[in-house]
Ligand SMILES: NC(=O)C1=CN([C@@H]2O[C@H](COP(=O)(O)OP(=O)(O)OC[C@H]3O[C@@H](n4cnc5c(N)ncnc54)[C@H](OP(=O)(O)O)[C@@H]3O)[C@@H](O)[C@H]2O)C=CC1
């Protein structure tokens with residue numbers, strides 16, 4: 001099976017590529033910049049492509065003729081999206097439409113990575129059918145892209161996930177590694193403690209996406225962890241794992257942190273459907289943390 005994975009230089013894309021290679025698929029990894037990975041297997045191919053460029057996307061699809069597209073590429077920093085709204089729309093919405101148009105030519109099965117930030121976070125533990133109400137421009141672009149995906153005729157799945165963490169395969173640190181470095185250097189850092197999340201271990205997410213591909217499961221799926229924690233609680237778990245009692249991490253409120261993009265306060269996702277229909281079994285946060293930070 002030939003799978004095109006966009007966003008392969010990112011945290012999520014890197015784990016999806018790894019998982020699919022392990023399963024023996026022909027993986028066409030794609031990012032805007034040059035390949036960061038060290039993947040060497042014969043099933044691995046890299047295509048540098050800006051998916052907002054219609055000609056580049058057309059050429060890539062002509063070459064690959066993918067059976068499946070996993071669209072993980074995005075402008076994924078909510079504050080950047082708030083600041084540069086035209087670029088965020090072009091990347092997250094128009095780029096997704098460009099990929100959908102080309103995927104239709106090859107009747108590829110299309111999987112789109114979306115986010116808990118499409119919800120307003122008033123209730124928390126959202127189910128797939130809950131009404132979207134994004135608070136940030138990032139969330140709005142992802143929701144509009146979801147709506148475009150739902151119009152696709154040849155089989156689609158939308159995977160919503162939350163605060164993904166895992167040992168970086170390459171590329172930038174995840175939140176947990178970033179906190180570990182602050183602790184090691186005894187740096188001061190203010191961390192929000194009134195936002196609830198169900199953080200997602202990247203390996204679990206990649207396995208869930210693979211199950212969707214193998215079952216050709218269509219519709220919306222929530223794939224995240226099951227435990228509700230705040231970023232400050234996550235950071236304290238890192239300190240506990242590292243056995244550091246004295247540190248300069250400080251809990252703050254959302255109002256005090258005063259980030260540019262509004263974030264949902266209660267944003268956990270309910271994964272009951274994925275457990276039932278995909279056999280999705282996420283690890284505990286404790287286990288995910290251990291596997292992220294261990295040697
Ligand atoms: N990380 C998280 O906690 C969560 C992520 N998500 C969603 O999951 C997906 C992946 O997130 P994550 O891995 O963290 O993202 P990253 O920011 O780590 O990676 C983004 C990837 O997208 C690529 N990309 C961005 N713009 C373009 C473009 N115009 N053309 C081609 N490639 C582009 C980047 O390429 P390059 O680096 O080469 O520029 C990079 O490979 C996103 O859709 C995000 O919205 C949802 C919920 C939580």
Ligand SMILES: Cc1cn([C@H]2C[C@H](O)[C@@H](COP(=O)(O)OP(=O)(O)O[C@H]3O[C@@H](C)C(=O)[C@@H](O)[C@H]3O)O2)c(=O)[nH]c1=O
Nearest residue numbers: 076078115116117161162163164175190191192231263
């Ligand atoms: C920079 C900073 C962040 N934080 C918190 C806010 C946030 O909860 C967490 C991580 O910060 P980030 O800005 O990376 O994450 P943030 O953008 O809030 O997280 C989101 O990412 C996008 C892609 C999603 O779709 C969401 O699911 C979600 O995980 O750390 C602090 O507490 N203090 C700080 O100084």
